[in-house]
Amino acid sequence: MSTRDATDAAQAADLLVTVATTLNERLAVTADELARSQALLREASDELMTAFRGAADRIVAAQRGADADAARAAEYGPVLDHLYRACQHLQSHDLVNQLIDAQKMRVDKMREKLLQALSLAAPPVSRPDQPEQWIERSRAMLDCIVAGIQQIDQDAHGPLGDKQRQGSVDLF
Amino acid sequence: MKTILAVDDSATMREMVTFVLESAGYRVIEAEDGAQGLDRATATNVDLVITDQNMPNMDGLTLVRSLRELRDYKSVPILLLTTESSDSMKAQGRAAGATGWLVKPFDPATLLEVVQKVLR
Numbered sequence: 001m002s003t004r005d006a007t008d009a010a011q012a013a014d015l016l017v018t019v020a021t022t023l024n025e026r027l028a029v030t031a032d033e034l035a036r037s038q039a040l041l042r043e044a045s046d047e048l049m050t051a052f053r054g055a056a057d058r059i060v061a062a063q064r065g066a067d068a069d070a071a072r073a074a075e076y077g078p079v080l081d082h083l084y085r086a087c088q089h090l091q092s093h094d095l096v097n098q099l100i101d102a103q104k105m106r107v108d109k110m111r112e113k114l115l116q117a118l119s120l121a122a123p124p125v126s127r128p129d130q131p132e133q134w135i136e137r138s139r140a141m142l143d144c145i146v147a148g149i150q151q152i153d154q155d156a157h158g159p160l161g162d163k164q165r166q167g168s169v170d171l172f
Numbered sequence: 173m174k175t176i177l178a179v180d181d182s183a184t185m186r187e188m189v190t191f192v193l194e195s196a197g198y199r200v201i202e203a204e205d206g207a208q209g210l211d212r213a214t215a216t217n218v219d220l221v222i223t224d225q226n227m228p229n230m231d232g233l234t235l236v237r238s239l240r241e242l243r244d245y246k247s248v249p250i251l252l253l254t255t256e257s258s259d260s261m262k263a264q265g266r267a268a269g270a271t272g273w274l275v276k277p278f279d280p281a282t283l284l285e286v287v288q289k290v291l292r
Contacts, residue, residue: 049184056191063195080195084280087188091277094184095255165257167279169286171272172265 009134010125016141017121024114031107038100045093052090056083088167106152113148117141174291175199175216179209179223179235180253185276189222189253192280193287206230210238217244220291225254225261233268240269249290253278 063076120140125133176198178189190200201216203209207229213221221239225232232252239245249271254261257275265273271290274283 045184049187053187056195060191060194083195084192087192087280088277091185091188094182095277098255165275166277167282168257168275169272169282170262170274171286171289172270 003129005131006129006134009131009138010128013121013134013138013141016138017118020114020117020121020141020145024111024118027107027111027114031104031111034100034104034107038097038104041093041096041100045090048090048093052083052086055079059083109154110148110152113144113151117144117148120144173197173199174219175201176220176222176287177201177203177209177213177218179203179206179221179227179232181205181224181227185224185253189278189283192283196284196287198287206232206235206238209235213239213245214242219248220287221245221248221250222253222287223250225252225256225265233264233270236265236268236270251286251290253283 059076059079063073063080118141121137125137127133176193178186178193178200179202180186180189181204186202186204190202193200201212201218203212205227206223209221209223210230212218221235223232223235230238232254236250236252239248239250250269251272251274252265252270253274253276255276262273272286274286
């Protein structure tokens with residue numbers, strides 16, 4: 001093997017380091033944005049839940065008080081219908097939260113593997129004039145990144161997106 | 173008054189289920205996961221259990237199996253209320269002894285219909 005081969009192999013390994021570093025930086029930004037989205041969602045849903053809770057508690061208490069009075073109880077029906085509709089859609093925050101959790105887990109796992117791949121490139125090569133050493137290093141980094149891609153879905157179960165099945169009922 | 177145990181690790185979901193059931197005149201006991209649900213069910217006999225599937229400590233299917241081993245819960249209806257909607261998961265639920273499977277997000281009116289039906 002020539003010195004030229006060693007230089008090419010070293011440049012290829014450097015390119016891999018650049019790609020892994022850039023990808024890791026972009027994923028760090030994504031992780032941060034996911035965390036901010038989740039915080040905003042939590043803040044908004046906390047406010048909505050407080051308002052919903054206030055209305056729900058009052059209607060349930062009023063219904064109990066109006067048990068003996070059918071006419072008054074009937075008046076609460078339409079209010080309850082509105083709260084039921086709100087209830088159905090307030091559940092979305094919970095599902096979106098689960099989706100974000102699943103995405104965060106995927107991003108974190110990929111970042112972990114990219115950092116592991118970058119750590120393989122840290123120690124100096126003992127014989128920089130030998131292309132085999134650079135090739136071996138590049139292969140180890142690629143194996144690490146590929147393993148990260150293959151493991152990305154493990155344990156990251158977001159709610160399924162099958163809208164047709166949402167709200168469905170099966171009695172056995 | 174019928175008593176229903178609602179098991180879910182999401183406080184929002186528990187609150188939604190409790191509101192809908194209480195508005196229809198049921199008494200509701202809440203639990204945050206399967207393990208706590210099992211404790212609550214053994215401490216108080218309930219008429220119906222509604223449980224989520226994916227929860228820490230003990231999942232919904234394990235809770236169903238554990239309850240079915242108890243003499244008092246051989247025939248008490250148990251509903252899974254979960255985001256899981258695959259046929260294989262439903263088959264596991266059926267094999268574990270669940271009475272029914274509802275996919276989130278639930279429609280309050282449908283939930284009440286199902287509850288009335290299984291409590292009949």
